[in-house]
Amino acid sequence: MGEMSEVGRLILLGAPLGNPADASARLREVLISADVVAAEDTRRLTRLARDLDLTVGGRIVSYFEGNEERRTPELVEAILGGYVVALVTDGGMPSVSDPGYRLVRATLDVGAPVTVAPGPSAVTTALAVSGLPCDRFCFEGFLPRTPGGRRSRLRALAAEERTLVFFEAPHRIGATLTDLADTFGADRPAALCRELTKTYEEVLRRPLGELARWATEGDPRGEITLVVAGAPVTAAERPDxxxxxxxxxxxxxxxxxxxxxxxxxxxxxxxxxxxxxxxxxx
Incomplete structure (x- = not known):
């Protein structure tokens, strides 16, 4: 580790979604200077550092869904000891459907500071490129994996008037789109964003029914962010x-x-x- 600072802190790093050129100057600076870098995937961090032509200056540790409960107290202890701990996920901002919330909450609970070096977000990137209303939206992350749980959640969201943003795995996107079309209506506008900022980036702007057919007949691959238009606003019935x-x-x-x-x-x-x-x- 490097020399301890007077007050330790946690820094959340926004990582490129796929294109290393999107890395910010602050991301580079923190990766070089932090005492500890906690990474969702240490191999991806190593590859990112190589692409950015930099050397991570501090100790690298893994921090992912399978070990965050055990690793969080260790990282908080380091912060309380005066060290700067940086958290980076595979892409986008920590805590947004990625590891981070548990560590942020634990750090705040002991009175230590948390700050951020902001960067790309798949949520806002997909929303901006979707061609759907962006003034009001809600992020739902990943839907439940079981068919019954997924359909129940979608029924609860069917009347939501704000634009909705979902993450989904490629092997479930066909079933998810079919359930969306059945629940929201096959004509509801949507945009399927695949491999954002990467070589094979693809954005399909079609009604849910057409997207469901595309996904079930094809073999979608890569990271998928789905943007769905909100329910049409209906005027209140005029009373007498x-x-x-x-x-x-x-x-x-x-x-x-x-x-x-x-x-x-x-x-x-x-x-x-x-x-x-x-x-x-x-």
Missing amino acids: DDTLRAAVAEREAAGRSRRDAITDVATEYALRRRDVYTIVHS
Whole structure:
């Protein structure tokens, strides 16, 4: 290890998704200077360091799903001892469907600082290139592996109006897309992003039904990020005039001014405020 700093800390490193040229200057700097580098796959870290023409300066340890429970206390102890520990996953940001959350939480729980050298994210990269609305979205990560669990989760998400982002393994993508088409509708727009930033990058922008056929008839490979349009926004059914008057009166009884009550009701039912005003005063 290098010389200890006065206060140890954890640094989360954003790693390239596939193209080493996307590595930031800070990523390079931290890989060289950190006392300990915890890597999801030490072989991938070695390859990345070689591609970046640098030597990792500190001790390299593995940190993945199978050993993070055991390794976390060791890394926290190093941080408390004054060492700088860097965490890097195979690609993208730690903690986002990758190891990291457990170590971040444990580091914060002992009062030690956590910082980040941000970098690429498959979530936002796929979202940006999908051609689907990006102003509001939710990330669902990997769906349950069992068919029943997957379908149950999708039924709970069917009415979600925000754009949805999923990760999926290539050997399950056909079944997942079939369930998505059955639950969300075969015509729901989507974008399947495969091998982002790599040599064989591919983005298929098609309805879910067409993507399901493509996946089940073919042999998809590589890392897949799936972006699905949110459910269509349906206008609230317009109530009759008596119901609108009652809704305004109810809000007035609760303490709202008549002006504000009319505005609230007009907003709720996507009506013009002037029309609600006329109904209330007729």
